[in-house]
Amino acid sequence: MQPSADMLDTVPRFMESAGNVLIEGVYEFEASVSGTHVQGVDARKAFAQLESGRSRGKVVVKIVE
Numbered sequence: 001m002q003p004s005a006d007m008l009d010t011v012p013r014f015m016e017s018a019g020n021v022l023i024e025g026v027y028e029f030e031a032s033v034s035g036t037h038v039q040g041v042d043a044r045k046a047f048a049q050l051e052s053g054r055s056r057g058k059v060v061v062k063i064v065e
Contacts, residue, residue, distance in 0.1 A: 024056060024057035024059050025046065025059055027046040
């Protein structure tokens with residue numbers, strides 16, 4: 001699936017209607033190359049937090065360029 005202009009226009013409207021959002025944590029996705037496999041180092045921490053079931057807010061994974 002490729003993003004379209006309609007999809008991208010939806011994001012700001014969604015953010016405006018969301019109101020107050022509790023952000024539990026922000027993790028950066030930094031690629032780590034191990035052999036031929038690429039992993040997100042901090043992204044694993046974010047998924048571990050989600051899987052723990054103790055997050056009350058949103059967990060954000062920031063893509064680093």
